[in-house]
Amino acid sequence: MEYDHDVIIVGAGPSGATISRILAQEGLDVMVFDKRKELGEPVRCGEGLGAREIVAQGIDIPKQCISTDIHGAKVISPDGSEIVWKDKETTGWVLERKMFDKWLMEQAVHKGARVQSYTRVFDLVKNDGKISGVKVTHGGRDPYEVTAPLIISAEGMEASLARKAGFRALSTLYDVDTCYQYEMQEYDHENLIELYFGNEVSPRGYVWIFPKADKKANVGIGIGAHLETGEKEGGIKGATPKEYLDRFIENHNQLKKASRLQDFGGVISVGAPIDSFAKDNFMVVGTGARQVDPIHGGGIALAMESGVMAASTILRAHKAKDYSEEFLSEYEKTWREGPGKKVATRLLLRKVMESAKDDDFNYIFKTITDKDLNDVMAGKFAGPVAKVVAGRPQLMTLLKALVS
Amino acid sequence: MPIEINHSRCIQCIGCASVCPTGAIELDGLRMVFHPEKCISCGACAKACPANAIRFIPKEGAKQEQEK
Ligand SMILES: Cc1cc2nc3c(=O)[nH]c(=O)nc-3n(C[C@H](O)[C@H](O)[C@H](O)COP(=O)(O)OP(=O)(O)OC[C@H]3O[C@@H](n4cnc5c(N)ncnc54)[C@H](O)[C@@H]3O)c2cc1C
Ligand code: SF4
Ligand code: SF4
Numbered sequence: 001m002e003y004d005h006d007v008i009i010v011g012a013g014p015s016g017a018t019i020s021r022i023l024a025q026e027g028l029d030v031m032v033f034d035k036r037k038e039l040g041e042p043v044r045c046g047e048g049l050g051a052r053e054i055v056a057q058g059i060d061i062p063k064q065c066i067s068t069d070i071h072g073a074k075v076i077s078p079d080g081s082e083i084v085w086k087d088k089e090t091t092g093w094v095l096e097r098k099m100f101d102k103w104l105m106e107q108a109v110h111k112g113a114r115v116q117s118y119t120r121v122f123d124l125v126k127n128d129g130k131i132s133g134v135k136v137t138h139g140g141r142d143p144y145e146v147t148a149p150l151i152i153s154a155e156g157m158e159a160s161l162a163r164k165a166g167f168r169a170l171s172t173l174y175d176v177d178t179c180y181q182y183e184m185q186e187y188d189h190e191n192l193i194e195l196y197f198g199n200e201v202s203p204r205g206y207v208w209i210f211p212k213a214d215k216k217a218n219v220g221i222g223i224g225a226h227l228e229t230g231e232k233e234g235g236i237k238g239a240t241p242k243e244y245l246d247r248f249i250e251n252h253n254q255l256k257k258a259s260r261l262q263d264f265g266g267v268i269s270v271g272a273p274i275d276s277f278a279k280d281n282f283m284v285v286g287t288g289a290r291q292v293d294p295i296h297g298g299g300i301a302l303a304m305e306s307g308v309m310a311a312s313t314i315l316r317a318h319k320a321k322d323y324s325e326e327f328l329s330e331y332e333k334t335w336r337e338g339p340g341k342k343v344a345t346r347l348l349l350r351k352v353m354e355s356a357k358d359d360d361f362n363y364i365f366k367t368i369t370d371k372d373l374n375d376v377m378a379g380k381f382a383g384p385v386a387k388v389v390a391g392r393p394q395l396m397t398l399l400k401a402l403v404s
Numbered sequence: 405m406p407i408e409i410n411h412s413r414c415i416q417c418i419g420c421a422s423v424c425p426t427g428a429i430e431l432d433g434l435r436m437v438f439h440p441e442k443c444i445s446c447g448a449c450a451k452a453c454p455a456n457a458i459r460f461i462p463k464e465g466a467k468q469e470q471e472k
Contacts, residue, residue: 037434044417120432140433157422160430171423173448178419180454225423225452233410233459238451265454267419 001127001147005031006318008134008148010121010161012039012105014300015286016154018307019314020115021108026315030113031146032105033136035120040101044266045300046181046210046218048193050092053301057308065100066093067212071191075373077365078198078358085370089377090193094210094218095300121161124151131165131281150314150323151282154307157267159288168274169288173226173239175271177205177297180242181220183262187254189217196248197361203227204354205241207248209255219255221245222268222297224354241265268297272347273340278328285310291339294347295377302339309334345379352401360395364388406445406461409436413457420449420458 007023009016012034020030047067054061070093072086105115118139125133125145133147153162159169189211196207204224211217223229223241230240242265249255269292277284285291286303293302313331317323356364368376372384381402389396409429414436420429421436428442429449450460 035431035433042416118433156418158418158430160421160427163427170425173423173451176419176423176452178452178454179417225419228451232450232453232456234450234461236447236450236460236462238447239454240456241454242456263415263455265415265417265419267417267422267452267454269422 005148011154015303017104020113022311024111024113032115033119040098047095176267177222178225179222182260184258186215187217270294277332294350
């Protein structure tokens with residue numbers, strides 16, 4: 001069969017843009033569809049990005065995509081005590097995500113990839129039961145079919161095409177945090193991201209303040225979507241992040257006087273990646289595959305890293321003209337042995353920490369230092385756990401899963 | 405109709421679509437659209453919605469929560 005393209009990519013977010021750049025650079029015919037009217041809009045993101053992974057990928061982000069540099073993090077416990085944590089882990093940027101996503105896709109276009117905005121992919125095309133293309137509509141106009149031997153879902157949280165292809169690309173309420181965020185001004189900051197923990201502040205989640213240029217900041221919250229923290233429309237009980245965020249701002253000396261420039265929200269995955277990333281003629285990459293950090297919900301760097309791994313497998317598949325699940329699973333294997341390990345450790349940490357009471361948080365944050373936080377984030381739990389348990393043995397019940 | 409979307413509250417965050425087990429809600433261009441024929445009245449969308457923009461009308465006897 002004659003195909004229209006070598007590869008079709010659904011979604012022009014960080015994962016889709018990364019894959020299409022690499023493939024186009026190697027001379028493949030790449031077509032990208034995104035249903036957004038304007039790439040990058042609307043933003044559903046705190047816009048925080050760690051420098052380490054990006055530098056490792058050799059990407060030089062231009063000035064217009066960066067709102068401000070970040071020199072570290074401040075972690076605040078329920079009783080207000082703080083740990084200031086400056087390390088490779090917490091050095092990075094707060095982006096102008098809209099500019100960043102567009103710029104990243106432009107880099108792919110420079111290399112020869114083609115992208116079409118406001119074009120929704122709504123179904124698969126099959127030939128003899130084999131996936132061989134997609135059905136698209138541009139701005140709701142007459143649908144048409146486009147073919148390729150390989151379809152990539154880089155769709156983000158919705159992942160509707162991946163689901164049509166048979167992947168369980170779906171999150172339970174328990175495995176997502178529901179988030180509300182304002183872009184605010186004016187906020188005096190020290191170029192540190194601020195993370196507030198505690199069940200009163202943000203049950204099974206945290207409040208973040210991500211500083212931006214011109215005394216702006218993204219002030220947001222994520223709480224467990226399965227929690228019944230209040231009454232919702234129609235009288236059912238459910239999660240009420242906006243109410244928590246509004247209360248936090250009301251109680252914050254500086255923020256209560258600040259303006260709100262934008263409302264945004266979303267749900268972030270804090271659960272496990274989906275159980276398979278590849279099938280014959282189809283792959284799932286990035287947040288659609290739930291390749292997200294379960295501790296902080298960050299998914300930009302992981303989406304790009306995964307994009308690099310997927311692209312390398314695709315290049316080999318293209319050469320071998322083999323798009324079988326078996327061949328494409330190489331990408332999955334690389335991912336699970338690399339970033340997948342870190343994600344698994346952080347999932348364990350998230351599950352342990354979600355049982356912590358405010359008093360436990362207070363004690364833990366008073367006892368450990370920024371150096372311990374480095375160890376914890378690197379998955380080296382033994383030292384910090386020993387320190388905490390030495391002073392408060394009863395916390396062993398909570399923390400034992402980390403050291404067993 | 406098991407759910408109603410209040411479009412003036414909705415911030416198009418796709419939270420509902422990300423947890424709907426049947427794909428009954430999706431972002432079509434600029435708006436969330438609901439496909440009632442696919443809806444199984446589980447209420448997950450309304451529970452997850454950060455903007456409280458979905459009114460859920462429970463159906464007698466329907467399974468009302470996603471499994472944990
Ligand atoms: C409130 C909130 C705050 C967050 N904060 C951070 C943060 O501070 N730092 C961080 O690293 N991450 C953060 N994240 C997560 C981050 O935004 C995502 O993990 C990241 O965008 C994933 O990239 P992606 O390329 O996989 O998918 P996306 O960026 O979601 O891109 C998917 C693209 O696919 C398109 N698409 C989907 N379905 C179709 C279809 N059927 N047809 C055509 N196009 C389609 C979409 O329009 C979209 O452009 C946050 C998320 C939320 C909700
Ligand atoms: S009630 Fe359940 S099935 Fe119906 S739209 Fe909401 S999440 Fe989907
Ligand atoms: S979760 Fe609520 S605010 Fe978000 S898109 Fe759905 S209806 Fe709109």
